[in-house]
Amino acid sequence: MVKVAMFPPNSLILADLIERKGHEPLALQKAVRKKVVDPEIDSPPMNITEEDPIKGLKYAAIEVPSGVRGRMSIIGPLIDEAEAAIIVEDAPFGFGCIGCARTNELSTYYLRRRGVPTLELVYPKTKEETTDMVNKINTFLDSLPKSEEENNG
Amino acid sequence: MVKIALISCGTEYSGIQKEIEKAANTFGSEIVIPEIDLEYIDEATKKFGFSAQSSSLRLMIARAMSIVEGKSKTDAVFIATCFRCAEGALVRNEVRRFIQENTRIPVVTYSFTERTKADELFIRMEALTTTVARRSILAREKQEGLTLGIDSGSTTTKVVVMENNSIIGAGWTSTKDIMGSVDTAAKDAFEGTGYSMDDVDGIGTTGYGRLTIGKNLKADLIQEELSVNAKGAVYLAGHQKGEATVLDIGGMDNKVITVNDGIPDNFTMGGICAGASGRFLDMTARRLDVDITELGPLAINGNYQNAVLNSYCIVFGIQDLVTTLAAGGSKEDVAAAACHSVAEQVYEQQLQEIDIREPLIQVGGTSLISGLVKAVSETLGGIDVIVPEHSQHIGAVGAALLVSGMGKRRSHEL
Numbered sequence: 001m002v003k004v005a006m007f008p009p010n011s012l013i014l015a016d017l018i019e020r021k022g023h024e025p026l027a028l029q030k031a032v033r034k035k036v037v038d039p040e041i042d043s044p045p046m047n048i049t050e051e052d053p054i055k056g057l058k059y060a061a062i063e064v065p066s067g068v069r070g071r072m073s074i075i076g077p078l079i080d081e082a083e084a085a086i087i088v089e090d091a092p093f094g095f096g097c098i099g100c101a102r103t104n105e106l107s108t109y110y111l112r113r114r115g116v117p118t119l120e121l122v123y124p125k126t127k128e129e130t131t132d133m134v135n136k137i138n139t140f141l142d143s144l145p146k147s148e149e150e151n152n153g
Numbered sequence: 154m155v156k157i158a159l160i161s162c163g164t165e166y167s168g169i170q171k172e173i174e175k176a177a178n179t180f181g182s183e184i185v186i187p188e189i190d191l192e193y194i195d196e197a198t199k200k201f202g203f204s205a206q207s208s209s210l211r212l213m214i215a216r217a218m219s220i221v222e223g224k225s226k227t228d229a230v231f232i233a234t235c236f237r238c239a240e241g242a243l244v245r246n247e248v249r250r251f252i253q254e255n256t257r258i259p260v261v262t263y264s265f266t267e268r269t270k271a272d273e274l275f276i277r278m279e280a281l282t283t284t285v286a287r288r289s290i291l292a293r294e295k296q297e298g299l300t301l302g303i304d305s306g307s308t309t310t311k312v313v314v315m316e317n318n319s320i321i322g323a324g325w326t327s328t329k330d331i332m333g334s335v336d337t338a339a340k341d342a343f344e345g346t347g348y349s350m351d352d353v354d355g356i357g358t359t360g361y362g363r364l365t366i367g368k369n370l371k372a373d374l375i376q377e378e379l380s381v382n383a384k385g386a387v388y389l390a391g392h393q394k395g396e397a398t399v400l401d402i403g404g405m406d407n408k409v410i411t412v413n414d415g416i417p418d419n420f421t422m423g424g425i426c427a428g429a430s431g432r433f434l435d436m437t438a439r440r441l442d443v444d445i446t447e448l449g450p451l452a453i454n455g456n457y458q459n460a461v462l463n464s465y466c467i468v469f470g471i472q473d474l475v476t477t478l479a480a481g482g483s484k485e486d487v488a489a490a491a492c493h494s495v496a497e498q499v500y501e502q503q504l505q506e507i508d509i510r511e512p513l514i515q516v517g518g519t520s521l522i523s524g525l526v527k528a529v530s531e532t533l534g535g536i537d538v539i540v541p542e543h544s545q546h547i548g549a550v551g552a553a554l555l556v557s558g559m560g561k562r563r564s565h566e567l
Contacts, residue, residue, distance in 0.1 A: 054534035061508030063242040063264060089204075102239045105204055109247065112202035 002144050005082035007089075007108055008096030009075050014086055017134070021141035026078040028098070035074075048073075060106060071103040076110070084118070084144050085111045086137060091123040117144065155182040155285045157278070158227035160216045160248065162209035162234055162241055169269045173231070176274035180282040187216040187225035203247055210234075210244045217248045221255045228285045229259045231277070236264040246508050253413050259284040262419045277420070280379045284416055290555055291380060291416055294393050298354040301342075302553030303335055303370075304378070304546070305362030308404035309518070312338035313549035314346055314353070315557070322346045323546050331362040332369055357381075357556030359548045374556040378548055383410045383417040385551025386514045389541035396510040400499075400529065401517040401547070404431045407499055411510055419508075428467045429498035431519040436471055437491035441484050445522070448488050452524020455485030457493035470494060488524055496528035504533070512537040516547040 005026045006014040015025035035047040043049045048070055056069025059076040075098070087108055088095065098104065111118060119140040124130040157177050164170045177184045189197075189212075197218035198204070198211045205211050213232075219225040232249055234241030242264065249262050261277045263269075284291060296318045304311040306328060312335065314322035324341030328334045343349055350370075357374040358367045359381040367375035386399040399410040407430060410420040438445045460477040464470045474487045513536055515526055520540045530538040543550060 051534065054532075057509055057534065061242050061246050062504055063237070063239075063508075065239050068239060068243075101206060102243060105206070105240065106243050109203040 001146060002083040003081050004141070004144070005079055005085040005111060005114075006096075007085070007087040007104075007111060008091055008098060009078060009107065010098065011088070011091070011096030013095060014088065014137075017137050018086070018141060021138065021144075022146055023084075023141060023144060026081055028074060028078065031074045031078060059110070064102070068100060068102045068106065071098055071100055072106065075103065075107050079107060079110045079114065082111065082114055082116055084116050084140075085114065086140065087111060087118065087120045088133075089120070089122050095123065155180075155228045155282050156185045156226070157182050157229045157231050157281060158187050158216070158220060158225065159184050160187070160213050160220075160230055160232045162207060162213050162238075162244075164233055164265065167235065167265060167267050167269075169265055169267065172269060172271040173233070173274060175271040176278045177231075177282075179271070179275060180279050182229075182278060182282045184231075185227060187219045187227070189215050189219050189224070193219065193224075201251065203244060205240060205244055207240055210240060213244060213248060217252055220258065221252060227258065229281045230261075231281065232260060232262045233265050236266050238264075242508075249418065253418070259288075259416055260413075260418045276377055276379055279377050280417055283376065283380060287376075290374070290559065291384065293384075293555060293557065294388070294415075296554045296557040298557055299348060299352060300355045300357065300553045300557045301339070301350070301353045302549035302551065302556065303339075303356065303358045303360075303363075303366055303372075304381075304548030304552060305331060305335065305358065305360040305366055306403070306548070307361050307406070310334040310338045310360075310362075311546045311549040312342040313543075313546050313553050314342045314348065315550070315553040316346075316348075320543055320546075320550065320553075322348075323543065323549070325545070328362070331365050335362075335366055335370075355556040355559050357552030357554075357559075359552045372556075373559045374552065376552065376555060378408075379410060379417050379420055381551035381555060382408065382516070382548050383412045383551070384415055384555060385547040385549075386410075386516050386541070386544075387412060387415045388554055389516075389543055389547065389550060390512070390514045390539045391541075392512060392514065392539070398510050398513045399547075400513055400515045402429075402431055402495065402499055402515075402519040402525065402529075403517055404435075404519075406430070409504060411508065421504075428464075428470055429495060431495075431517075433467050433470065433495050434491055434519065434522060434525065436467060437474060437488065440471060440475060440478075441487060443484070443488075448491075449521065449523035449525065451485050452488035452492045452522070453527060455483060455487070455489030455524075457486065457489040457528070459483070459486040460490035462490045462494055489528070492522065492524040492528040493532070495525060496532040499529070500532045509533060509536070512539050514539045514541065514544075516541070516544045518545045520544040 010028040018025040041047040052073040053066040053069040056073035059072040194215040197215035234245045302313045312324040322342040324338035326337045355373040401408045
C-alpha cells in the first residue's frame with residue numbers, strides 16, 4: 001500500500017479508484033476535514049486563517065498571492081507525503097478543482113519533481129478514452145507495491 | 154568581458170531593457186539573450202515540467218534549459234519578471250532553483266516595474282560580475298593569516314581582526330568622519346591582540362565608505378556589501394553550503410539577501426520608513442527608560458497583543474505605546490509590541506519581495522535584541538532563525554575572510 005497523490009487533489013473519482021486498489025489516496029478533503037473539526041480555530045468555512053498563507057511560503061515565494069500560498073499550505077504537505085502520483089490534466093470542474101490556475105501549475109510541477117512513479121493523463125472526451133483512462137489508472141495502481149514487505153523489498 | 158544571460162518574460166515591454174543593459178555595461182559586463190529554436194520551447198518546457206500559461210514564461214524556461222544543457226554559453230544569469238505577477242514569480246523562482254541545482258553559474262533574480270532604473274540594478278550587476286570574476290575568492294570558507302575587515306556603514310563603523318580562522322579583536326563606533334571612525338574602531342579591535350595595522354597580511358573594506366577607506370589604506374579587497382555580508386553571515390552561522398536568507402534590520406535601512414552556497418542571488422533593500430528600522434526600537438527603549446540591551450529580554454517576557462498599537466509610524470506608534478503605559482500596561486508588553494511591529498512591517502514591506510529560504514540568519518546590531526528575533530520568527534510562521542556570534546560585525550568579518558590569501562602587505566614590506 002502506498003500513498004498516492006492526485007491532481008486534481010480533491011477528485012472523488014481518482015480517490016475511489018486508488019482506494020479500490022488498496023492504496024491510500026492523499027485527498028484534499030481529508031486535510032480540510034482536519035482543519036474543520038479543529039475546535040480551537042474559528043475561521044469559517046474551512047478554518048483557514050491568516051497563518052496558513054504564511055505556512056505556504058515553504059512552497060511559493062511571498063510575492064505569490066495569498067490565495068495560492070493558502071492553497072499550497074494544504075496541498076503542499078500532501079505532495080511531500082506522496083509515494084506515487086496520478087495527474088489528470090484539462091479536467092472539468094465536476095472531476096475535481098481547486099479553482100486556481102497558478103496553484104494547478106505549481107502543484108503539478110512539484111508532483112513531477114518528487115521523482116515518484118507518476119501517471120500523467122489528459123481528461124477523456126469519449127467513452128473509449130474514458131475506458132482507456134480507467135484501465136491505465138488501474139494498471140498503474142497494480143504496478144505499485146501493495147504491502148509493507150513489497151514496499152521494503 | 155563577463156556575459157550575463159537575460160532570462161525574462163518581457164523587460165522590453167516594460168521599457169527597462171535599456172536600463173538593464175546600462176547597469177551591466179557599467180561593470181564591464183554584456184547582456185546576452187540565449188538563442189533557441191521554436192521547437193525547442195515545447196521540448197524544454199515538457200522536460201522542465203511546469204505548464205506555464207504565458208508563452209513568454211515558457212520561453213524563459215526554454216532559455217534556462219538551453220543554458221543547463223550547454224546549448225547556450227554564459228558566465229552569469231539575470232532572471233527578471235514583472236513585480237506582482239504570480240505566475241512570473243513562480244517560474245522565476247523555479248528557474249532560479251533549476252539553474253543553481255544543475256550548474257555552477259551565478260544567478261541573480263529581480264522583480265521589476267516600469268520605474269526600475271539602472272542604479273537600482275547596479276549592486277546586483279556588480280555582485281553578479283564580481284561573483285564571476287572573483288569566484289575563487291567567494292569560494293573561500295576559511296580565514297588564514299592575519300587580516301583586517303572594515304565595514305563602513307551609514308550609522309556605524311565596524312572593524313574586525315582575524316587570525317587563523319578566529320576573530321581575535323573587534324571594534325565598533327558610530328560613523329562620523331569616515332577615516333576617523335575607522336581609526337577609533339581599529340584601535341579597539343587591535344587592543345589586546347599584540348598586533349597593529351602594520352602587521353596585517355591584508356585589508357578588506359565594504360559598506361558605504363569602502364572606496365574612500367580602500368583608497369586611503371590601500372586595501373587589498375574593496376567589495377560591495379551584498380557579497381561580503383552574505384559571506385560573513387553564512388561563515389559565522391556555520392552554514393556555508395545550501396540555501397539561506399540573511400536579514401539585517403539596520404538603523405537606517407534593512408537588507409534581505411538570499412544565498413546559495415554562500416553566494417548571493419537576490420536581495421532587497423529598503424529604508425523608507427523609520428518605523429520599520431532599529432530606530433523605532435531605540436525610541437521605544439528611551440520611552441521605557443531602559444537601555445537598548447534590556448529591550449529584548451523585556452519583550453521576550455511580554456505579550457504584544459496586550460498593547461494597543463494602531464500605527465506603524467515612529468511618531469504615532471510610539472504615542473500608542475505611551476498610551477498603553479499610561480493605562481497601566483506593562484513595560485514587557487510594550488517592548489513586545491514594538492518588536493512585533495518592526496518585524497511585521499519588515500515582513501510586509503520587504504520580505505514580500507523575496508522568497509525566504511530557511512534558515513534565516515539574522516545579523517546586524519538589532520539581531521542582539523532577542524525580542525525582535527523572536528518576533529521575526531513568529532511573523533514568518535515560526536521559521537528557524539539563527540543569530541550567530543558576532544552577528545553585529547558581519548560585514549567586517551566577511552571582508553576579513555574574503556581578503557585572506559589575497560593580501561601581500563607584509564611580504565611586500567619584507
